[in-house]
Amino acid sequence: MSRDLDPDLLRCFVAVAETRTLGRAAARIGRTQAAASMQVKKLETLIGQPLLHRGARGVTLTHHGERLLGHARTLLQQHDAALAELTGAGLTGTLRFGCPDDYAAAFLPRILRGFAGRHPQAVVDVVCAPSPRLEERLRRHELDLALVSTADGAEPALRREPLVWVGLRDDEGAAREPLRLALSDPDTLDHRAACERLDAAGVAYRVAYASAGMAGLLAVVRSGQAIAVLTQSAVPADLRILAPDTRLPALPAVGVLVRTALPRPAALVAEFVRHLHEVVSSA
Template structure:
């Protein structure tokens, strides 16, 4: 039996993996559920491996199915980009973009609106999370590209934008003066968490990480309650909160750089075009 991977079979398989049911996948690819089931069977026979576990609630991927999913997504991205480029039909397809949670509100509306105006046939899936989680998703090829926060080492060519980290508190309380200082920080492996702790320890200021989470909404809720202060990039500070002045007890924090990372060494045309749009827009926001 031929071992060539058929594009239609792969597209159906990805639809099943994303919807977790044969019925919804059939609607997505425009086939009957029976036809979708036959396509899966054909793909399993060709690879000589089970790809799906069928349950009462739908389907889950087997270990072999999980392995195929990453390859299938990569093949489809390259296929769709090649068809659009050679046919002159313009860019189309799906692009998976990661953005640090603290930049989402400030940057994403401008980025997505401008790109949609140039390429209306492209669907952009957005995943917001702290930088270490974005890097994990890139390593698994679950994202095509991501904006990444990095230490500002002065490599101007690689950094799109520099953002100072700042202490942030409620406008109507004195959380910054409490002893020990109560902090609401992102995940322990993020730059803001590490640098906040390092600077306070160097200054000899007692502190306690009262709340740690990768969810920006949770951090902001704690700060708004007046129970703790947070560390954010300056662009991410909401209007109802305030940047706290630095002092000997609240030391100045470093600046982070914002750069682009890809999941592939040679990204397809669609991904490169989105990256170019990021390079044009992000520095000016």
């Protein structure tokens, strides 16, 4: 039997190790669960050691599996990068990318267009959700990487984005008593910043509308029923930024950064991270 580490076997093993179930791993690599199980067993035979503990709730790595995982990720990254460079065809595969709605509106068309031009065979699955929800999905390895917001200055960021009050043009929504707000999830930075600054200023308000998606928030603002908080780059042309005053305290900025599910991501993910740095930092 050949003692070579077949990249297909390693790719299957890494998928199993990251998803912790054969079913999800099989879906990621485009195989049946039975085929994925067979590939792992073939790799175990080749290594001569068990790599997985199989249980009712999924799989965990053995000591030998943990040791192999780091080597497998390194080998696959080098393999994919070398193949892309030598063939000139770009990287292939599928990556799962998370992005908040406001950054999707501001940056996503340029991100996807540029990456597709370099790597036309790659597939990018995009998930739009607030940053805390994306962080949760990264921890569960349901995403490979995501753009997320963090408190300004908390971590090195690609860029700073001011948070701004947004209302309908020629509307007096900001003068209502109490102030009516349309905000995202309570644990998001925009929601927390709005409430904390209004509380500190002693301004009466109520969260009249809530939506995890920007489309819902914008619909409320366009109806004239409330004002919202957005990142400055995401404010559409038909709405206006409301200048801070005695009733609308100045809002902080947030940092925009990239998080990956793994500290040593695969070649395709690492290349997408580099592309994000180029696009988002210069947009």
